[in-house]
Amino acid sequence: MIDLDVTLSLAPFTLQVRQRLDAQVTAIAGSSGAGKTSLLEVIAGLQRGAAGRLAVDDRVLLDSSRGVFLPPEARALGYVPQDVALFPHLTARGNIRFAGRSGSRFDLLCDTLELRELLEQFPGQLSGGEKQRVALARALMTSPRLLLLDEPLSAIDQPLKERILLYLRRIRDELHVPIVYVTHQISEALALSSRALVLSRGQVQAYGPSDSVLHDTAVAGDDACLNVFEVGRPSHDRSIGVTAVFTTEGMPLFVPWDRVQNADFPIVIEISGEEILLFTAQPAALSARNVLTGPILELTTAGGATDLVIGTLTPFRVRLTEASTVDLALTAGQPVWLAIRTRSIRIVG
């Protein structure tokens, strides 16, 4: 639980955030220059000019009215900046053990983040994803009350992104460390967080369930019509090349077997709402594996495109041209069918 009521003067605007963050994982989203990193630094104690009040789990870290400013070393928060900032003069082991002395925690983190092979390497010898894992372990060695991550997936290639997301989910689910992380990628935000805080020029634009908040705000941009689900319970059928998976709500989906055969479930998948075909009657004789049905829950038209939310077991977002919407005479409440090719389903991680 993080109680934020802070202000910080930044060159073009003032960062002003008054919000209680109550989720296990919170994504901080917003366009670049919105103040996301500054907010993380305020929480970490690296912005001496911050004013207002800040408490993590009822422990006051900042209260400028009473002259309270806990220095970073007294906050017990883990912070991994965007460039990860490993100490170049120390090996991976030296970095990880920089602050923490607990041998058992060291072993736990080495296992969770698969670091054993890297321990004697210097940061200059590590790849981007390896550096990220070492930095995560270093921050987690202090047993932080909260982990602050600045764009943990931004500089990483897709296959590695999947691995790092896996590690982050392990941190969330096995180590139970709350996470606040900055991202400007909607799929990354949806892949990990249950709540999202959207910043715009230093102000809170929205806060709430990631799915709705991120789709409803301008931050989404072209990504606005994205379906990102966590799926599990896979049953592979190699002979026909598909794997059946289920969303948290129990909705079955078929995904390409070759893309998930070695995945460590649960995984996060992504389907663009623009690649989904919509039918007003049940389609027959179709190549697409996934055919789902539900009523139209929401229908919004703007700029020649219509965004629909369909009430399938796990609601789907679909984007059509305004022309299609008019031709099909779509209205809210009307039942529709969706067809999704297995190959349209992308694995986020």
Next chain:
Amino acid sequence: MENTFLSDLGIILFTLRVAAESTLLIAPLALALAVALRSLPVKLRTTIEAFVTLPLVLPPTAIGLVLFELFSRRHPVGAALDRMGVEILFTPTAAVIAAAVMSFPLMFRAFRLALDSSNFRLFDIARTLGVSRTGAFFRVIVPLSWPGIVTGLLLAWCRAIGEFGATVLVAGNIPARTQTISMAIYNRVQSGREGETVFLLASVVIVAFTALAATEVLTRGQRRRLAR
């Protein structure tokens, strides 16, 4: 000949000792000042920097004269020391102080450059890991600045070995008491005994080479790691 050898050895050891003591004396001061200046306003910083750099640009004899006046009984500082029974002028201590003042700017500037090129964000990151400011400084900034710090220490030491102008004024040129290599060479050349300077000359050349080699050896590993 043997006597000359022994007395030369004494001069060499005394010079190295004076230089080492002056270097150790100013090292913490130079480091503290280089750190403190980072957080000062630019104007104040520039003024202080210019002041401590003066010994580098002023004639050494001028600095020697200032020190001489400072420690003479005419000056309150010298008078106060005198009352406490502390004698500075024409003692080995005076040689250490003169060498310290003269070599301070070199060490300070080397430290300053080293700190400027260190990534102070890593200092912040170390603090988020629960390490105090002092801990973060000695465990992150000092190792990262290590090549510059070693260079500063050895430059100052070498400068102190060669110091003449200021030292001769405050410490005198007293054989077997305050005479350093530079003064001994000066004395012998003045009295036409150039041939007796060979051992002293050879020793300073060897010491200088050793110092440069030591800089290389002491910083090689770290420079390689940081360059990666």
